[in-house]
Amino acid sequence: MLYREAGDFKTSYQADSQTFPIAFDRWRYWAVLVIAFCVVPFFVNAYWANAILVPFLIYAIAAIGLNILTGYCGQVSLGTGGFMAVGAYACYKLMTSFPDVSIVIHIILAGGITAAVGAAFGLPSLRIKGFYLAVATLAAQFFLVWMFNKVSWFYNYSASGQINAPERFVAGIAVTGPNTAPWAQYMICLVFLTICALIARNLTRGTIGRSWMAIRDMDIAAEIIGVNPLKAKLTAFAVSSFFIGISGALFFAVYLGAVEVGEAFGIQKSFLVLFMIIIGGLGSLFGSFAGAAFLVLLPVALKVIGVDLLGWPTDLVAHLQLVIVGALIMFFLIKEPHGLAQLWRLAKEKLRLWPFPY
């Protein structure tokens, strides 16, 4: 009964185009923010942070990034893993070269470097579309991983070929390195996710977002009303890569701490993030969150059910998980190509009229 537009009159265009047009949604949004910032940090333990919350936050940033490129601008990319690696290695090089500068600045700069690399690899998108572009970005994925393996300057000539995050502090609290408290890991990721999501929302609702969507829906018509396809596609690649670079930097520095590029940022990562936005919903920010939550939670949930409750062997559950994820992706592509976000939208439409649908 709370979920109503009735009586909530919009008197300005600002109010009419706000993110959450229904009052109940606005309250829920602030409630989620308050809980995430003021409640969860006090209760988070190492297991929750490592298994669920931190990967969810980081993958949500990556999913937002890929969703801008694929969901909003319609350019399919399989290079997410490679771009995350760029963010991670940029962050590592910055951390080790300028140890006195704040890690926050390093992470943002890593995003900026990734944006430049992403825009460069986005150049082929001006000539090729669809599957062919996917293959071109796949080349970026393999090339970047190969480069970070091959050129030892990127991992500071370490014998193992790994990169390790040195300990860094924000306001006197360790956020990277072995002595990081779980809540500190959680908080830095949460802050970055919140800011990234706000930026993504602002960009997608304005002129740039509309020109991306115009390119996605019909590029000829977009051009005729004044969208410069070069600019629109390259900004999509750059902004998308900026977010993906930040997520890669956080994934390396805050979450894993030590990274071997082929293992952490291989082609599986590209597919994982792509599955997130497909299952979550292309062209929807909520979908990025939903997809990331779904694919982070699913393995944990399956493990809890299979190993802890039913007592099945771990390897069986691990294999079952692959089968179930695959089946779910097929299910979603057939039943609801617009993903969880669309289910959510339908539920909200029903809820608006509930309990008197006529």
Add this chain to the structure above:
Amino acid sequence: MDGAAPYVTADGRQIGGVLMDMRGITLRFGGVEAIKNISFDIREGEIRAIIGPNGAGKSSMLNVISGFYHPQDGEVWFRGEKRKPMKPYQVARLGIARTFQNIALFEGMSVLDNIMTGRLTHMKTGLLAQAIWKGRAEAEEVANREIVEKVIDFLEIQAIRKTPVGRLPYGLKKRVELARALAAEPKLLLLDEPMAGMNVEEKEDMSRFILDVNDEFGTTIALIEHDMGVVMDLSDRVVVMDYGRKIGDGTPDEVRNNQEVIDAYLGVAHD
């Protein structure tokens, strides 16, 4: 009625000087000559129709104007300046908007977003300002929204402004497409078969909108249309094309009585 002097139409509208001048346009696709050495002009404030049988090269002509095709020969003059070969989005920035024969709307976006996209050439805030949103980007959005709302009012599509375009019926889609072109406040509006596939009432609505646009905003309109009744009623001057050649040019009455035009439409007896 030739010559560049301004004149006043029978119903009292002021027609200005030459807005767009096509001089000796020739367009070839491989060995096929789609347009053969055609010249005509479009005057400020007039409704100019381009007619002709199927395959005459009318749409190709619009595509030349809007920058999709680059003619092998000939010059395009716009507002007294010779236009360099341009990409379509640059043409849009000159103030030329158009609609398509087959509707070319952005199906995944709402009606409002579609029409707002039409304002794109007027929106200037950069990436950073938009990322921050509060301040310049929001102010610009609201200012442009006001203009878009005027267009929405004008075309009587208030009720569907938040509806995704994919869900609309054909007639309304055509109207939304016109709205998107109008939102750009174009100096020259190109309409490629605005009434194709419409029933009589929808055609009447659309004709009224076209006349109103021309009347209230003073927008110059060039349109392609197959419905001769509509063309003869709406337009001030008509260009007739056949097989890529220009066979007639003048007021509807002049064109109607042109023997070559009658032959092209009705066929010539061979004996």
